[in-house]
Amino acid sequence: MSPIAGILFDKDGTLLDFVATWGPATAAVLEALGDGNRSSIADMAASAGFLPESGGFAEDSPIIAGATDEFAPAWAARLGLEYDASFAARVNALYRAHSLRSLVGYADVGPMLSVLASKGIAIGLATNDSERTARAHLSAMGVEASFSFIAGYDSGYGSKPGPGMVLAFAEHLGVAPAAIALVGDSAHDMEAARTAGAAAIGIARTEAASLALGTLPDAVVADLGGLNEWLQRRCSVSAGAAL
Template identity: 45%
Template sequence: MHVPPAPLAALLFDKDGTLVDFDLTWGRAGHAVMLALGGGDAAAVARLAEAMHYDVAALRFAPSSPLIAGAPDTYVHLWAEALGRSDDAVLLDEMNAAFTDATLRALAPIGTPEAVLLALKGRGLKLGLATNDGEASARRQLAALGLDAHMDFIAGYDTGHGGKPDPGMVLAFAAATGVAPGRIGMVGDSHLDLVSARAAGAVAIAVLTGPARRDELAPLADHVIDGIADLPALVDRLSGTA
């Protein structure tokens, strides 16, 4: 006997590449941060760009960039090596502060995320954010986009639940909202989001608005959609109201 999937009761969003345009925001911010931490030295910026798989001319991080693959504490040592520094903890704080300011200045949403969140809230869903960016930076960006009031939960890699692809943020969202993981959809543009969802027992929903291609995401996803604008229809379909 076929048992239909349980309707979704909550959605947990990745930020960059899902709600925020990754290339426009992080691509432009990346160059500003490299210039700032490199003291304007062209050789230092070139070393940072090479370490981070960053195209200075195009203002773009390659899909293979360590910045895409993990949280800042997983690649700060690469910045330290490029800058000839050994104070990783201090540098991590400097990086986070510089990126918080630079990404806010370059912030570009994907489509009209507030309209999507309002439509989902209107369907009774709990909403949250789980990002490998820092929590303070995430909160500032959500506030700038007018999205913070719609979130029931916000977590960054430094909130205390761990970073993706570990399941901690998904499980913390489940505990905070009282929604079982099986009725939570983790929405993201990278394998980190989808692996995190699967590890927590949540529904993995891939969006194609980030650097990763469909063929990279589809094997890890329960659903693949073009972008978050397609979420209300997906929620309706899974609830049987479409």
């Protein structure tokens, strides 16, 4: 069993509270795109599985784990506009501005990143958000400098569930994918890890995440403290195998 050289984190639902951050942001983005037209706003919300009354999301909402290209084309269509790079950029810019206002990071992120650094484990990010927004979020949380690798859906490696981001992180570190663990809260994350040959670690901070992960992960942790415990066990097993 290969020792872990790098941890590749998902962002939303893993490092920050997805509903608390993206619920208010989505409401604001749709309001801006719809320019006050209640019918258009309702249509866009329905197409993306956003629930305006609660500020939450349907289980199959493409916003939860998908890239902008997976939900924004339907918004453009409902507005009678062409979905092109300009529209995608506008959606990303609106999301970046509004999500920074509602950003809620998890309290265990900073301490865990320090633990990983002390162990000599490299840290990366793989998100289906845009790279620019991802960097803005990490900066707002005060942890961007801890990441040696940051990839969004638009960074040139493809989006999850494809393995491109995982393989790129492994290449960045000069290690085999088996030395990488991808930590995330969605089936997309687990599929990306497995396809690349990395360890698939599910983080189930919420009941919804637990249900979405199912039996796909190699291991499931409740928080980043649980990830540290998993790493310690993995290290013990790897050391034993080397004897």
